[in-house]
Amino acid sequence: MSPATLDRAYRDCRRIAAAHGRTYFLATRLLEPERRPAVHALYAFARLVDDLVDTAEDGAVAANSDGAHAGAAAAHLDRLEYELRGRLLRPAEIGGGADHTDPGTLEDRVLLAVSDTIRRYAIAPEHFWVFLDSMRMDIPGSPQYRDRYPTMTALREYMRGSAAAIGLQLLPVLGTVVPVAEAEPAAAALGEAFQLTNFLRDVAEDLDRGRVYLPADDLAAFGVDRDLLLECRRTGTTDPRVRRAVSHLIAVNRDIYRRAVPGIDLLLPRVRPAIRTAATLYGGILEEIERRDHEIFSARATVPTHRRLRVAAREFTTRTLHPAH
Template sequence: MTKRELDAAGIRDPHLRAAYTWCRGLNARHGRTYFLATRMLTAPQRPAVHALYGFARWLDDIVDEPDPGATPRSLAARLSEVEGRFLADLASGTSEDPLLTAVIDTAARYELEEHLFRAFFTSMRMDLSVTDYATRDDLDVYVHGSAEVIGLQVLPILGAVTHREVAAPRAAALGKAFQLTNFLRDVAEDFARGRVYLPADELKAHDVDRERLAWCAEHGRADAPVRAAIRDQIAVTRRIYAEARPGIAMLHPVSRPCVATAATLYGEILDRIEDAGHDVFARRAKVTRRRRLGVACGALARSQWARRRHPAPAPPAAVS
């Protein structure tokens, strides 16, 4: 399958093929829902999506899965070193690093702007020093770099039937909705790392603070105020999904089943949290494998139908 994808995307250079293959493997191992959704894309689209996922995952792991003995200062230095090397390689159009090789090739093929990558690095650095967000506006600064830019990077790969600038706000909103869903699913895990990705003022409206969250973590269950706060956060997130959803119809027809699948499965994580009485400390909410496969099978049928009716987006020419 990997060979067919690379051939379809016009990726011939052995060094590039190895780089994209590495990224695909990373996506398959760590991004189960995301990887499943990519199976709905056409073969030429998949390598670039895998490259962007691999890049985001790699940087995220530098922060969240550091080497033993790492300190915030050493991790900040590491991120700065990686950013400097990446931006220099991006400018030159080549890299000796296999992961960066694939990302740089993708950026060149799809004309991804440098500021999107810079914003992502900014949010990763915030994770080293920011542990709480006082307001929704403060959290939005982080989410822009950690999630909205991902939607904007993927948009040209998916293709659109309208101008990119019209579809862009919807793509950014969907990335934001996915990220906020992750925050709600991972409240307990993030709190164990010392972070709270929910606006403090909105939590305070329910008399929720770090002390109360610590009690929930210690007892392995959410109390009534925390459940009420999570209920309200889900409502906010659902409004963002509603804002993003019209953007699916703006995509190229062959890309719509993939994005619709991801939106459905991520949205159902919120359903699972609600089914658990909004208790995000007792267990991690997840969509069952059976459900994921069921949604994916239906989407695969729709994607095959779309491919018969609509020419797939032509892969961009390789950059010399």
């Protein structure tokens, strides 16, 4: 493999991050240039897996049968894990000169970039296996599949792989001023906070795929169940009981942010503005939901572009004027 092949792989990852992770990609622009490719590679791998799972779910819903789609998706996920494990076991071989080899598919190139990132930053591979295990919980018909979560404890077990593991993957790339293990709880919590924000924003889309991520017992405390959510989705309106439940879960979400955000100060000073930007913008999604009076079925809550740019510009100015902070 030549440097040109690896460069192409990282460029593909950058394009994936720019196209699909607007908030995430904007935050990475505040990182030092040498750290950005690794962050893009981690995002692209997660996106690759997420798209695979979503496609399987969409196919299962369309066919009103999950067996064949689940089997194909589960097998594909197994192949991804097998290939990644194999790449990590093989020594990296990057030679000079022109690249005359076939760089393979986009999937191959994403795996190439993420395996290089794992080696380069000594990321614990276990964080990727935990992530993939949680993704199997999203494939209809698979043994691990769950379409709802009875308690926040059960949901957090899922988010341990789907979200906390992402924060732990990123931590060695970002760098810390303390031993990595000391910064891990806050990094995991921030990933969980981001994930719960996504769940609150995407209730309608998740219902379309047959999933309810919000904890059933928290919903039930406000008189909400899956049937009521489906009725809200059908009519495009949000029942007052759902509004109250969402308001409660926003408060729960903000408590996770409060525990996670102090951990940003454990990161290297130059990367803190990027992570603060991401935390501020994701928190802004909660504010947008509140601004709409918790109306989550008529439109998807997003932070306006002008605000995203303003937050990023503020953090960029802080980093430029006070590079040690």
